[in-house]
Amino acid sequence: MLLHLVKKDILLVKKYLLFMLLVVIAFPLFIMARNPEFLGFNTFLISVIFTEFMLYQYVSIAEMKYPKATALLCGTPYSRSMLIKARYAFLLLIFTYCYVAYTVLALFVPKVEYLTLLSTLTALLISTILFGVYTPIQYKLGYERTKYFFSIVIVATPFILPALSNVDIRLDFIELSAMSMLAKCLILIVAVIAILCISLIVSIKIYSKKDLL
Amino acid sequence: MSSILEVTGLNKSYGDFSLSDVSFTLEEDCITGFIGINGAGKTTTIRTILGLVTRASGTIKFFGKDMNKYEQELKDRIGIVLDDGGFYDELSMAEMTSIISPAYSRWSEQDYKTFMERFSLNPRQKIATLSKGMRMKYSLTLALSHQADLLIMDEPTSGLDPLIRSQLMEILKDYMKQGGKGVFFSTHITSDLDKVADMLILINNGRILFEEEKDILIDTHRLVKGDIKDLTDETRNLFLNIQETEFGFSGITNQLSKVQKNLHDILIERATIEDIMLGYIEKETKNNVITSR
Amino acid sequence: MKILISNISDKPLYQQIKDQIKDAIFKGEIGEGDPLPSIRNFAHDLKVSVLTIRRVYDELEEERFITSQVGIGTFVSTGNLELIRDSKRHLVEQVMLELIQTAKTLRITKEELNEMMNILYEEDGQ
Numbered sequence: 001m002l003l004h005l006v007k008k009d010i011l012l013v014k015k016y017l018l019f020m021l022l023v024v025i026a027f028p029l030f031i032m033a034r035n036p037e038f039l040g041f042n043t044f045l046i047s048v049i050f051t052e053f054m055l056y057q058y059v060s061i062a063e064m065k066y067p068k069a070t071a072l073l074c075g076t077p078y079s080r081s082m083l084i085k086a087r088y089a090f091l092l093l094i095f096t097y098c099y100v101a102y103t104v105l106a107l108f109v110p111k112v113e114y115l116t117l118l119s120t121l122t123a124l125l126i127s128t129i130l131f132g133v134y135t136p137i138q139y140k141l142g143y144e145r146t147k148y149f150f151s152i153v154i155v156a157t158p159f160i161l162p163a164l165s166n167v168d169i170r171l172d173f174i175e176l177s178a179m180s181m182l183a184k185c186l187i188l189i190v191a192v193i194a195i196l197c198i199s200l201i202v203s204i205k206i207y208s209k210k211d212l213l
Numbered sequence: 214m215s216s217i218l219e220v221t222g223l224n225k226s227y228g229d230f231s232l233s234d235v236s237f238t239l240e241e242d243c244i245t246g247f248i249g250i251n252g253a254g255k256t257t258t259i260r261t262i263l264g265l266v267t268r269a270s271g272t273i274k275f276f277g278k279d280m281n282k283y284e285q286e287l288k289d290r291i292g293i294v295l296d297d298g299g300f301y302d303e304l305s306m307a308e309m310t311s312i313i314s315p316a317y318s319r320w321s322e323q324d325y326k327t328f329m330e331r332f333s334l335n336p337r338q339k340i341a342t343l344s345k346g347m348r349m350k351y352s353l354t355l356a357l358s359h360q361a362d363l364l365i366m367d368e369p370t371s372g373l374d375p376l377i378r379s380q381l382m383e384i385l386k387d388y389m390k391q392g393g394k395g396v397f398f399s400t401h402i403t404s405d406l407d408k409v410a411d412m413l414i415l416i417n418n419g420r421i422l423f424e425e426e427k428d429i430l431i432d433t434h435r436l437v438k439g440d441i442k443d444l445t446d447e448t449r450n451l452f453l454n455i456q457e458t459e460f461g462f463s464g465i466t467n468q469l470s471k472v473q474k475n476l477h478d479i480l481i482e483r484a485t486i487e488d489i490m491l492g493y494i495e496k497e498t499k500n501n502v503i504t505s506r
Numbered sequence: 507m508k509i510l511i512s513n514i515s516d517k518p519l520y521q522q523i524k525d526q527i528k529d530a531i532f533k534g535e536i537g538e539g540d541p542l543p544s545i546r547n548f549a550h551d552l553k554v555s556v557l558t559i560r561r562v563y564d565e566l567e568e569e570r571f572i573t574s575q576v577g578i579g580t581f582v583s584t585g586n587l588e589l590i591r592d593s594k595r596h597l598v599e600q601v602m603l604e605l606i607q608t609a610k611t612l613r614i615t616k617e618e619l620n621e622m623m624n625i626l627y628e629e630d631g632q
Contacts, residue, residue, distance in 0.1 A: 004315040011308055012301060062301065072299035075263045077288045077317035211266040242546075243555055390546060411555040428558040432518040469516075483513050 005086030006093065012062040013055050020051050024101045032111055041113060041119040048098045048127050052091055053153060056131070059090070060143045071212045081204045083179065084139070088200055091131055095124060117183065121188035128192050132199035139206045217241050217363050217395035218262070225261050225272035232257055232419040235271070237365075239395050239412070244385060246406035247399040247429070248414040248490055255399035256296070258416065259367045275363065281386065289318055292356030294366040294398075298342045298348045306351055307336035317359035325358040332387065346377045353381070357388065364388065366398035370405055378402070382409045403486040415490055418501075422493045427486070434489050437472055438463040439479035448475050453492035454499075465492035507535050509552060519554055524562045531571060531582055532594060538584040542572060545580075 010017065024047050031043045032156045063070055074080055099120060106114045115123075179187075216238050219407070223235040232254050239245050249255050260266045262273055264284065273280040277285040300309050305428055306329075313481045329336060332350040343351065349369055364385070370378045382405055385396050400406065406413065406427065413430060415422040423430075437452070441462050449455060451472050455464035465484055466472050484492075507530045508545055530536050544547070545563060549556040563580055563614045574580040609619050 001315055004312055008301075008312045010290045011312070013303055015303075066299075066301050068295055068297060068299035069301045071260070071265045072293065073297055073313075073316075074265055075288065075291075075295070076313060077285045077318075079285060108499070167453045209267060213260055213265055386550060392546075408553065411557050426555060426557045428519045428555045432520075 001078065002082060002086050002089060005073075005083055006089050008073075009059050009086065009090040012137075013058045016055065016058050020054055021101070021153050023047070024051055024098050025105060026111060028102060028105055029034050029109070032109070035212075036111065040115070043124065044098070044102050044115055045118070045123045045126060047102070048095055048123055049096055049130065049153070050133065052127060055094055056091065057147065059087075060138065060147075061207065064143045067213060074162075074212055080207050084201065084203050084207055087135070088196065088203075095127060117185055121185055121192070125188050125192050128199075132195045136199055136202040136206055139203050139210070215241055216274070216398050217276060219272075219274040219277075220258075220395065221272045223258065223261055223273070223276075224269040225257060225266065226269060227257065230254070230257070230419060232261065232268075235416070235419070235421055237414050237421060237424050239397055241291075241393055241395055242389065243411040244389060244396040245398075245412040245414060246403070246404055246407065246410040246486075247397060247414050247416065248401065248486070249399075250401055250494065253416045253421040255401075255416055256367055257419075259365060259399060261293075263365065270422075272470055289316075289359075290362045292299060292359065292361030292364045294349070294352045294356050294364070294369050295370040296371065298340070298352045300348070300351075302341035303339070305337050305339050306334060306343075309340060310336065310355065313355055314358070315362060319360040321358055325354060328354040328357060344386075345372050346374070349373060349377070349381070353384065357384075362394055364394075364396045364398070366396070368399055368401070370400055370402055376404050381405075385409060403490060407486055407487050409488075413486065415493055417494050417497055420497075430486070431483060431490055433463055434467050434484045434492070435469045435472075436463060436482045436484040436488055437466055437469075437476070437479050438482075439476055443478070448472070451475070453489075454495035465489060511552060511554070516575075520558045520561045523552065523554070523558070524565060527562065527566060528571060536582055538580045538582055541578040542582065 013020075025048075027047045028039065028043050031038050045111070070083075073083065102112075104114060106112045134146070134149065218239040220238070221236045221459060223232055225232040230252070235258055247255050247258070261268045261271075262279065262280075271399060275283075275291065278287060280287060293469075310325065314325070325418045332347070332354060334351055334354070340348070340351070344418070353369070358368075370381060370483075373381075385398075388394060389396065395481070410427045412424070412429075413427050414424045434453075438461055441457050444455070444457075444462060451468045452464035455462050465488055469481070507527070508565070509523060509526045509530075511519060515522060517525075527542075543551070545556055546557045549559045551564070553602050555570075563572065563574065567574060567580075570583055572580055606619070614622075
């Protein structure tokens with residue numbers, strides 16, 4: 001049943017899907033041509049956050065345009081928690097696609113290197129933190145009041161690029177630290193799961209008490 | 214006969230409107246009309262029953278089971294028609310169906326196809342291009358394609374022409390023929406109910422004014438017309454509401470024998486559901502004015 | 507069986523239906539053991555609520571005019587002709603008792619009552 005709700009989210013952003021999916025492929029190529037030193041983790045992170053945010057906002061706009069449709073869905077045996085879980089699954093799906101697209105790119109384009117497990121997990125953690133915080137807030141305050149957050153993110157992106165060099169340094173630090181690779185990966189995985197679970201539970205709690213109409 | 218729906222002590226506040234202590238029961242094999250003017254609380258009640266909005270207090274039981282405990286299981290047996298459908302207009306009917314149908318364990322693709330054909334609906338058509346009547350028919354198709362035991366409909370006929378409305382009533386009667394089913398629908402177009410309703414529940418200002426068998430309502434109320442001169446304070450009280458013009462009065466009463474004893478030279482007719490509904494609403498409004506003084 | 511419901515009559519709907527069914531049984535339009543329509547179909551054809559037909563059937567069953575068997579249907583009672591004949595008399599007796607009560611209240615004597623009865627009976631043309 002969850003799959004069908006994820007399908008619903010995909011159907012709702014159908015119009016923008018193709019464009020966004022192409023962006024995921026085009027953006028690394030663009031960076032490769034302009035600033036090849038930014039390839040790798042930074043590029044991947046930006047494309048993940050950008051794609052997830054854009055599609056997430058499009059889906060939120062669609063839901064906001066048709067509140068009665070959400071109500072109808074809640075009148076069916078689909079539970080409210082299932083609707084929320086599907087939304088999180090939707091985001092994870094986008095992340096997975098970004099990873100696969102990037103890896104395929106690495107396969108065919110020699111200048112693009114494969115992502116390391118560590119950088120993938122780190123990107124996952126960062127995007128999970130961002131959405132883990134943003135999603136419950138959006139459920140609580142609604143799309144109207146939180147959409148400006150998105151605009152800020154988009155505007156801030158050009159400024160993120162220089163800031164990323166700092167992240168680079170911190171990553172090197174993580175890599176140089178004494179823990180084994182396995183331990184680092186495990187910590188990241190546990191953190192991702194923990195944040196996902198907490199965010200999910202909070203979102204579900206908020207949404208169960210909401211008046212849908 | 215067992216109860217299909219039992220609502221007890223429903224309370225819900227929305228700013229300056231609230232449902233107060235709404236209680237009623239729907240029996241099996243009955244079509245129940247939920248009537249009231251716009252803003253009376255029909256839609257709020259239905260949304261509260263379905264869990265679409267939270268309630269301050271009250272219990273809701275379907276088929277004897279508490280909604281709080283058995284929500285998914287119960288919703289599986291309920292067919293819903295919301296006013297204006299409640300669809301993602303950008304999708305086609307087929308796409309919308311592909312989202313909704315997996316929710317129900319007893320979905321019947323056969324029934325779905327039969328209804329779509331019967332209503333001449335093309336599944337690939339975008340929902341935004343459908344007329345109001347087609348939207349209702351599509352909504353009904355979804356509600357009737359998963360072997361629901363109870364149909365709950367919120368103003369399914371508003372904005373529709375008399376032909377479609379009477380077609381809908383026929384479909385409801387067919388649905389009831391299966392036995393063990395129930396229909397609950399809210400409307401302010403009471404003429405539809407004259408023909409098909411078994412029970413009527415009137416809500417006004419968030420309160421239930423009556424819950425009665427339609428035939429009994431029609432039997433016990435009359436529309437009386439006569440000369441104003443014959444009205445006294447005492448006889449005025451025998452009526453739920455009275456309209457007076459220079460040519461005479463007309464009013465609804467549920468105390469016909471007393472009226473006949475006290476007033477002579479009157480015309481007596483059967484009242485329509487609308488007459489009776491307006492009668493109770495006016496009486497309630499008058500009472501509220503009196504108590505607020 | 508002919509059942510016509512009047513919109514102008516003062517009699518409650520269920521009473522009209524019940525009386526006309528009884529009439530049909532008395533007149534032999536439906537015989538002992540004959541099936542009656544199902545509650546749903548009957549309600550549909552007469553355009554009344556199923557609750558009303560249910561009431562009619564319940565009361566007719568109580569008065570032993572019909573019997574219903576779960577899953578099979580509702581039928582005119584058999585072997586109740588005596589009962590029916592008795593209840594015909596019973597019906598008239600009921601009305602007569604009311605009549606006598608009213609007459610007594612209005613101080614009309616038995617003789618006057620009989621006289622009125624004779625005149626009206628002839629007048630009615632039956």
